[in-house]
Amino acid sequence: MPWHLPLAAAGEPGADLTAGQDGATIRRTVLPGGVRVLTEQMPGLRSATVGAWVGVGSRDETDGHFGSTHFLEHLLFKGTHRRTALDIAEAFDAVGGEANASTGKEHTCYYARVLDADLPMAVDVIGDMVTSARLDADELETERGVILEELAMTDDDPSDVAHEQFSLAVLGTHPLGRPIGGTADTIGAVPRAAVWDHYRTHYEPGTLVVAAAGGVDHDQLCDLVVHALSEGGWALEEAHAPRERRDGAATTDGIPAQGEVRTIDRPVEQANIVVGGTGLAATDDRRWALSVLNAALGGGMSSRLFQEIREKRGLAYTTYSFAAGYGGLGTFGLYAGCAPAKAEQVEKLLVDELERLAAGGITAAELERSVGQLRGGLVLGLEDSGSRMSRLGRAELVYGELYSVAESLERISAVTRQDVLALAQELAGRPRSVVRVGPFGKD
Known part of the structure; x- marks a missing residue:
């Protein structure tokens, strides 16, 4: 069990x-x-x-x-x-x-x-x-x-x-x-x-x-x-309690209410583009759906970003989506590196793919493929002692619970197309920022 x-x-x-x-x-x-x-x-x-x-x-x-x-x-x-x-x-x-x-x-x-x-x-x-x-x-x-x-x-x-x-x-x-x-x-x-x-x-x-x-x-x-x-001089005799874990309802003070556009001039050969906004907190129960969404959108060679931007159009060598979760907050974004002359086109494709996902969700085939990708990656990622040690440390500091491999696989497999659609709509509807780094000139 x-x-x-x-x-x-x-x-x-x-x-x-x-x-x-x-x-x-x-x-x-x-x-x-x-x-x-x-x-x-x-x-x-x-x-x-x-x-x-x-x-x-x-x-x-x-x-x-x-x-x-x-x-x-x-x-x-x-x-x-x-x-x-x-x-x-x-x-x-x-x-x-x-x-x-x-x-x-x-x-x-x-x-x-x-x-x-x-x-x-x-x-x-x-x-x-x-x-x-x-x-x-x-x-x-x-x-x-x-x-x-x-x-x-x-x-x-x-x-x-x-x-x-x-x-x-x-x-x-x-x-x-x-x-x-x-x-x-x-x-x-x-x-x-x-x-x-x-x-x-x-x-x-x-x-x-x-x-x-x-x-x-x-x-x-x-x-x-x-x-x-x-x-080392630490007193361990008394029954002191560990420090409380971070509050899952962390303050959002300082987070901009609107998205921001940043263009940074760098004398390099490629334009580097990131589009996105806030994501999910580390302990959000929807993190399982987010992992499936991320896999389908930009997590591998069969993902939408890779197929649309690299395979079909040849506009980038590297493109992917990513998510990071912290106590009470998180970020979610999409990245591509491309020729500066293609930056505007690639930026639009990144946005289009996110909005297309929010409008129609993923297909049954994409769901099956993404779940399979995550299941395999989870098991293969735990083949060495270092990754298992890290899993223990994060479970204690962040989550307050440790799922077995079998239950983690069940949680991933339980994600539905509707779960992914609802989350995609929420993420796409949040304030969106754009960052461009490349030879765009000082203006």
């Missing part, structure tokens, strides 16, 4: 929960200090991926702290009171492991993939980084230059610029509209004191989720986490 694991409310310590699927065992425990630990033990796997998810992202930054979240992602690798930056790098290289981190709008994740026998080392190093980063002033200034180069690299990619400007156009001054990595101005201006304050405010037991998948023993991981965090 399909199952889903309803995770305890973030504000409640809860009890140890166990459930199994596909030969794997999933367990969740809330440690006394409020740290949540989730594991998926995958029989026969000799590797494991572990991630420390901190429930803070760019949307949580306040005035004077903008860019701090991304800064911390870099600085935690630059040394602790027990390890230098070289020590951290050598620890993973010496065992053939991989370590990295990512910053999002609502969370930051530090993760590593190692052999199962090296999991204690990985937990110890990542725990040390999360609890005991030095944020050395000289290292901070060095890394400031690295981040500025990273932002410059992004600014040199016109498709990245188009998507970033799309978020700004659709979300306006809402905290979710800010660039995840910060801007050259905010990174250049943020002082060490602000980064340190951001670190001490948000990196604490109640915001931390440790997720691991692969060759991992749940009870052993809990012991390793307690030891590593205690070594």
Whole structure:
């Protein structure tokens, strides 16, 4: 029978929960200090991926702290009171492991993939980084230059610029509209004191989720986490509750009431066009219908955008639709890269396909094909420990429940043509923004 694991409310310590699927065992425990630990033990796997998810992202930054979240992602690798930056790098290289981190709008994740026998080392190093980063002033200034180069690299990619400007156009001054990595101005201006304050405010037991998948023993991981965090000075003795999950009814303050048109001049060979507006929140029950809609409209080679713009007319090499969901809000858009002389035609085709979907929905054949695409992609995407670890972390921080593969497949299969039509009509009727990046001239 399909199952889903309803995770305890973030504000409640809860009890140890166990459930199994596909030969794997999933367990969740809330440690006394409020740290949540989730594991998926995958029989026969000799590797494991572990991630420390901190429930803070760019949307949580306040005035004077903008860019701090991304800064911390870099600085935690630059040394602790027990390890230098070289020590951290050598620890993973010496065992053939991989370590990295990512910053999002609502969370930051530090993760590593190692052999199962090296999991204690990985937990110890990542725990040390999360609890005991030095944020050395000289290292901070060095890394400031690295981040500025990273932002410059992004600014040199016109498709990245188009998507970033799309978020700004659709979300306006809402905290979710800010660039995840910060801007050259905010990174250049943020002082060490602000980064340190951001670190001490948000990196604490109640915001931390440790997720691991692969060759991992749940009870052993809990012991390793307690030891590593205690070594870093975190108090885990008292029964503190985790921080509450984000409110699904987040404020829409700052989001423009009307769509916006932005044209950014860049001396490049292609025009990059994004059209769209607000979408669905991450926890919206209609996210299953949105995934089907997205697949049919611009999710593959058989999608409407690909067939109409690339295959039939030869106007673009890359075209697709996309959706992103956050706490209380989301975005939905369509993208194409084309010759500047064809930009107006391609922009119209993007809009036409969205409105055609809203007018007539999808066919039975499109529904069947999109469901099949999503079902296959879901299963294939969970073939490695890293993707399963990420699924655990997001389930805990965002959804508050974890669906089995079987139930997820059922949810996708249950989407109807009417579900897709109703959602397409709603999305097409919302304020629409257009972003163009290319050699359009200063005017």
